Amino acid sequence: MAARGHTRGSPALGPVGERVASVSIRHVDKAYGSTVVIKGIELEVADGEFVVLVGASGCGKSTLLRMIAGLEPISAGEIAIGGQRVNELEPRERDIAMVFQSYALYPHLNVRSNLAFSLELRNTPAAEIEAKCRQTAGVLDLAQLLERFPRQLSGGQRQRVAMGRAIVRQPRVFLFDEPLSNLDAKLRIAMRTEIRALHQRLSATSIYVTHDQVEAMTMADRMVVMNDGRIEQIGAPLDVYDRPHTLYVARFIGAPSINVLECKVEGEGAHASLRTRGGQRVALPGFVEPGHAVSAALRPEHLAIAAGGSLHGTVSVVEHLGHETYVYVDTADGRLCVLAERNLRLPPGAPVSLAPAVQGLHLFDAASGQRIEAGEARR
Amino acid sequence: MIKLSAASRAAFLGWLMLGAAMVVVVGPFIWIAVASFKHPIAILSGTWSFTPTLDNYTDVLLSKRSDFLAGVRNSLIVATVSTAIALVVGTLAAYSLHRFAWARWVTLGFLGWTLAFHMIPVLTLVGPWYLAFKQLGLYDTRLALILTHVSVNLPMAVWLMMSFFRDIPPEIEQAALVDGCHPLSAFWYVVLPLVVPGLIAAGVLAFVFSWNEFSIALNLVSQTNATVPVVVAKFAQDYEIQHGQMAAASILATIPALVLMVFGQRFIVQGLTMGSVK
Amino acid sequence: MTRPGAHRRGFVEALNRTFRHWSLLPAVLVFALLTAYPIVNLLRMAVSTVEFKDGSEIWSFTPQRNWSQLLADTALAPVVVNTLVFVVVAVAIEMVAGLALALLIGGLTRGKALLRTLMIIPILVPPVAIGSMFKLMFNHDFGVFNQLLGYVGIAPVSWLGSTSLALLSVIIVDVWHWVPFVFLILFAAVEGLPKEVLEAARVDGATRGQLLRRVTLPLLMPALTVALVFRAILAFKTFDEVYLLTGGGPGTSSELLSLHLYKVFFEQNQLGYGALLSVFTITGVLSLLTFARWLTRRWALR
Numbered sequence: 024m025a026a027r028g029h030t031r032g033s034p035a036l037g038p039v040g041e042r043v044a045s046v047s048i049r050h051v052d053k054a055y056g057s058t059v060v061i062k063g064i065e066l067e068v069a070d071g072e073f074v075v076l077v078g079a080s081g082c083g084k085s086t087l088l089r090m091i092a093g094l095e096p097i098s099a100g101e102i103a104i105g106g107q108r109v110n111e112l113e114p115r116e117r118d119i120a121m122v123f124q125s126y127a128l129y130p131h132l133n134v135r136s137n138l139a140f141s142l143e144l145r146n147t148p149a150a151e152i153e154a155k156c157r158q159t160a161g162v163l164d165l166a167q168l169l170e171r172f173p174r175q176l177s178g179g180q181r182q183r184v185a186m187g188r189a190i191v192r193q194p195r196v197f198l199f200d201e202p203l204s205n206l207d208a209k210l211r212i213a214m215r216t217e218i219r220a221l222h223q224r225l226s227a228t229s230i231y232v233t234h235d236q237v238e239a240m241t242m243a244d245r246m247v248v249m250n251d252g253r254i255e256q257i258g259a260p261l262d263v264y265d266r267p268h269t270l271y272v273a274r275f276i277g278a279p280s281i282n283v284l285e286c287k288v289e290g291e292g293a294h295a296s297l298r299t300r301g302g303q304r305v306a307l308p309g310f311v312e313p314g315h316a317v318s319a320a321l322r323p324e325h326l327a328i329a330a331g332g333s334l335h336g337t338v339s340v341v342e343h344l345g346h347e348t349y350v351y352v353d354t355a356d357g358r359l360c361v362l363a364e365r366n367l368r369l370p371p372g373a374p375v376s377l378a379p380a381v382q383g384l385h386l387f388d389a390a391s392g393q394r395i396e397a398g399e400a401r402r
Numbered sequence: 403m404i405k406l407s408a409a410s411r412a413a414f415l416g417w418l419m420l421g422a423a424m425v426v427v428v429g430p431f432i433w434i435a436v437a438s439f440k441h442p443i444a445i446l447s448g449t450w451s452f453t454p455t456l457d458n459y460t461d462v463l464l465s466k467r468s469d470f471l472a473g474v475r476n477s478l479i480v481a482t483v484s485t486a487i488a489l490v491v492g493t494l495a496a497y498s499l500h501r502f503a504w505a506r507w508v509t510l511g512f513l514g515w516t517l518a519f520h521m522i523p524v525l526t527l528v529g530p531w532y533l534a535f536k537q538l539g540l541y542d543t544r545l546a547l548i549l550t551h552v553s554v555n556l557p558m559a560v561w562l563m564m565s566f567f568r569d570i571p572p573e574i575e576q577a578a579l580v581d582g583c584h585p586l587s588a589f590w591y592v593v594l595p596l597v598v599p600g601l602i603a604a605g606v607l608a609f610v611f612s613w614n615e616f617s618i619a620l621n622l623v624s625q626t627n628a629t630v631p632v633v634v635a636k637f638a639q640d641y642e643i644q645h646g647q648m649a650a651a652s653i654l655a656t657i658p659a660l661v662l663m664v665f666g667q668r669f670i671v672q673g674l675t676m677g678s679v680k
Numbered sequence: 681m682t683r684p685g686a687h688r689r690g691f692v693e694a695l696n697r698t699f700r701h702w703s704l705l706p707a708v709l710v711f712a713l714l715t716a717y718p719i720v721n722l723l724r725m726a727v728s729t730v731e732f733k734d735g736s737e738i739w740s741f742t743p744q745r746n747w748s749q750l751l752a753d754t755a756l757a758p759v760v761v762n763t764l765v766f767v768v769v770a771v772a773i774e775m776v777a778g779l780a781l782a783l784l785i786g787g788l789t790r791g792k793a794l795l796r797t798l799m800i801i802p803i804l805v806p807p808v809a810i811g812s813m814f815k816l817m818f819n820h821d822f823g824v825f826n827q828l829l830g831y832v833g834i835a836p837v838s839w840l841g842s843t844s845l846a847l848l849s850v851i852i853v854d855v856w857h858w859v860p861f862v863f864l865i866l867f868a869a870v871e872g873l874p875k876e877v878l879e880a881a882r883v884d885g886a887t888r889g890q891l892l893r894r895v896t897l898p899l900l901m902p903a904l905t906v907a908l909v910f911r912a913i914l915a916f917k918t919f920d921e922v923y924l925l926t927g928g929g930p931g932t933s934s935e936l937l938s939l940h941l942y943k944v945f946f947e948q949n950q951l952g953y954g955a956l957l958s959v960f961t962i963t964g965v966l967s968l969l970t971f972a973r974w975l976t977r978r979w980a981l982r
Contacts, residue, residue, distance in 0.1 A: 092883060093882075093883075094879050094882070094883070113882070114879075114882045114883045115882060115883065115884070115885040115886065115887070119883065119885075120883065121879075121880065121883045123876045123879070123880060124700050124876075125874075125876050126882075127874065127876035127877045127879065127880040128877070129876070129877060129880075129881070129895065130874075130899070131898040131899060131901075139879070140884055140894075143885035144884060144885045144886055144887075144890055145885060146853075188880075188884070192884070192885075409693055416784045416788070418785060419780070419781075419784055420781075420785065420788075420795065422806065423781060423795075424795070424798060426856070427798050427799065427801060427856075428798065428801075430717070430813050430814070430817060430856070431801075431813075433817060433824050434813045434816065435818075439818060439920070443918070445822055445831035446821060446822050447822065451895070457903075475763060479715045479891035488802065489708040490706075491707050491710060491884070492707065494703040494707070495703065495704050495706070495707035495708075497703060497846070498700065498703035498704040499704065502699075502700040502703075503971060504704075504822060508981075512704075512707075512708070512711075515698065515711060515715075515716075516711070517969070518966055518969065519711070519715050521913045521914070521917075521964045521965055521966070521969050522917075522961070522965050523916060523917045523919070523920060523937065523941065523944070523961060523965070524917065524937045524938075525941045525942050525958075526722070526941060526959075526961055526962055527715070527958075528717050528942075528945065529722070529725065529941075529951055529954050529955055529958060530718035530719070530721040530725065530955070531714075531718055532723050532945075532946075533721065533725070533951070534717075534721065536737075536739070549714060550714065550716075550947060551716055552710060553710055553711065556707060556710060556711070560707065562981040564697070573729070580928045582695035584692075584699075585696060585700070586695055586696045586699045587696070589699070595802035602714045605723060610804050614804075614805075614806035614807060614808070616806070616807060616808045616919070616920040616923075617919045617920065617938070617942070620923075620942075621946055622941070630806070630918070631806050631807075631808035631809070632808075634806070634808050634809055634812055635808050635811075635812070635924060637812065638811070638812045638815055638924050645816060645819075645822075648812050648815075648816060649813075649816060651809075651812070652809040652812045652813045652816075655805075655806050655808070656804075656805045657808050658803055659801070660801070660804075662800065662804070663797070663800055663804055667797050667800065670804070671796065671800065671868075
């Protein structure tokens with residue numbers, strides 16, 4: 024399905040207006056009985072910002088979203104929307120809209136009634152309901168489907184109805200709970216751009232949850248990488264990509280995965296370098312105290328196949344993606360992924376040497392996973 | 403002062419109603435159980451303080467006037483045999499309808515017939531059964547009860563087993579066939595072990611319904627082959643109603659159901675609800 | 681390939697090949713012999729009189745006699761009225777109570793399993809035992825109902841002995857017996873409701889009342905319909921409890937259809953008339969069933 028322009032111009036569905044729609048999350052914990060699943064979350068979402076909560080399954084991102092929505096009680100801390108504390112408020116009192124992973128359309132209502140549902144609950148005049156539904160349907164290209172029932176719709180169509188249902192209410196905050204997970208790959212990419220375009224038109228504060236780091240990278244104004252109930256890092260996508268604060272973030276963000284070498288700092292002064300577990304050598308970008316156990320991480324684009332490189336191995340698999348080529352090299356430190364020249368052809372088993380780009384080297388403390396800035400004096 | 407939110411008030415009301423429901427469900431048993439341990443005078447006067455006695459139970463179980471134990475024996479035989487037959491016949495039929503693509507009229511006709519038969523009052527058929535069994539010389543035999551109970555429980559067994567068969571992924575059966583199994587072997591070695599919960603559910607329900615069955619037993623057998631429900635009814639019909647024995651007999655008659663409930667609860671619920679939601 | 685082995689293998693082969701057929705055959709046989717054949721016999725009996733002389737049956741073709749017996753049956757009209765009243769009232773109470781319980785228990789966080797277990801008990805108890813239990817409980821002199829009435833200062837009531845209350849007593853017993861059944865079906869449906877759809881409604885702004893009316897109940901419609909149809913048709917089969925409780929009395933004030941059939945067949949020994957009545961009953965029930973299924977099918981297409 025080609026990415027058609029589903030979002031069309033419609034003046035009445037413009038920016039939300041002067042309603043301040045910031046979201047503050049302060050010291051928030053979540054516990055089920057004695058099990059604490061979310062610890063000490065601090066997050067400020069600015070009005071009109073598109074923030075993505077990203078992390079592996081079970082990291083607590085959906086739980087956090089549901090706490091913002093009011094579907095889960097908050098164990099400790101405070102959540103405020105537009106400066107107003109919402110901990111005790113029911114979902115319907117928070118002026119939010121949510122798009123669920125399973126779309127959660129009302130199966131007994133047709134598309135029009137699905138869109139109109141929230142307005143009917145508030146006894147909105149029929150004429151106004153009709154007008155808003157028509158506009159929303161127009162914006163999301165649903166006009167032909169208004170009389171259909173959810174079971175008669177495709178996955179992509181259902182997803183648009185789910186979004187329409189959220190848009191028609193013009194809430195302060197949009198919440199998305201992995202809305203694209205159930206779509207096939209091509210559709211997912213198409214919908215990504217649609218959601219992003221919609222956000223730009225509506226300028227509504229959005230909090231989006233996904234486990235797909237590509238979605239996070241492409242859609243977010245700011246990303247929140249979560250792991251095991253805690254925030255690992257908050258930042259703009261490229262910032263997080265270029266300067267991951269922890270090894271977890273470095274590993275999670277970026278595809279193919281970053282290459283990690285377990286090393287120890289050897290030598291003194293100008294001769295200091297990293298010796299990997301496999302016995303290979305990597306140059307240090309700056310000062311790190313000797314004997315320090317370090318995880319050295321290099322993105323595929325920061326490794327090059329070049330003669331005389333400090334890493335050696337044999338070619339395992341070559342993947343031609345069309346615009347890029349990845350070469351997987353078996354070394355004494357495991358399999359490393361290298362972004363190579365597009366037309367490169369290498370037979371499996373061919374010996375190669377790899378040159379790491381020192382400026383792309385990320386160093387993390389092997390024990391804590393925290394980023395080490397080379398050159399700073401460490402105790 | 404504790405301020406109850408709307409949610410808490412609703413919860414409290416809910417708990418109240420549930421408490422009431424529990425009392426209503428369990429109450430009769432407690433009252434009857436208490437009565438079953440009372441002397442006749444204590445029952446009649448309706449006091450709450452009394453000296454308990456086992457007389458009612460011994461009278462029901464052991465006295466010469468009582469056919470209760472004989473009734474238990476009859477009920478056990480009839481229920482066990484009819485359940486076994488109903489399970490075998492029903493499971494085979496259910497699998498056949500599910501797996502071997504019969505013509506639509508066969509499946510619909512068979513299932514429709516079972517549904518219709520399940521719905522009509524059993525007593526409408528007791529008359530013809532009575533005549534037929536009398537002709538065959540099977541009147542007042544346990545065999546007659548077994549046969550009729552099989553036919554009464556068969557619809558439930560078929561419907562229940564069909565829903566369990568439907569829950570098995572077709573790939574499993576296909577894999578067995580690809581691996582070289584004959585349909586019968588696939589059924590016996592692969593499918594059947596997977597529907598054991600269904601067999602248990604259907605078996606428990608068939609046993610309980612056969613044990614509880616009254617209208618057929620009342621009319622097709624005499625006192626010598628009476629089942630437990632018929633014996634219990636006798637206690638309530640006698641000229642001088644023996645209240646204490648009636649209470650004791652009621653409690654005793656309920657024991658199998660309670661026992662099975664403790665063990666087979668999960669299966670029973672599945673069976674009862676699945677049988678209707680189809 | 682030794683000869684004995686060949687025989688056995690051939691037999692198993694034959695079994696396998698014909699599995700399709702002989703797996704369905706036993707059930708078909710059971711139904712043919714034990715249900716279809718008796719029903720055919722029923723039709724025969726409906727137009728005959730069967731008398732027993734010296735242990736053998738004598739059949740005579742007497743359609744008019746059976747028909748006039750039906751017309752002369754003064755008890756028939758009250759019985760039909762009783763049955764209809766019984767079905768409507770009992771099923772209505774059972775549906776409402778069952779739904780209320782299903783929604784209430786469905787909303788609990790703990791104790792669901794225990795309550796569900798308790799609810800199974802009334803379904804498994806022998807109906808005869810239920811009848812005898814309630815007969816004791818309804819007893820005018822020492823029964824618990826009159827005891828409770830006494831605590832609030834009301835004089836003892838003749839539950840089973842007064843024409844105005846006998847049917848009500850039967851209804852009470854039926855309600856106790858079958859509300860759990862309705863509850864189990866609806867509870868399974870309530871548990872099966874799509875959680876996220878309900879959450880979406882809460883986010884969309886639905887209050888508890890709106891949630892119930894606009895989302896929960898419409899989604900429960902299929903289960904409600906099934907429970908209603910099932911329970912209503914099964915209500916016509918009620919026999920055991922009535923037999924025990926009142927025997928149809930006093931007079932015919934609590935006599936239901938099944939009980940009347942029993943009396944005609946086995947107390948009055950009018951096999952021909954009884955068969956005629958049975959034929960009418962079966963036709964009536966099956967028409968109801970067909971109508972109900974047509975109704976549910978139409979509803980499902982909406």
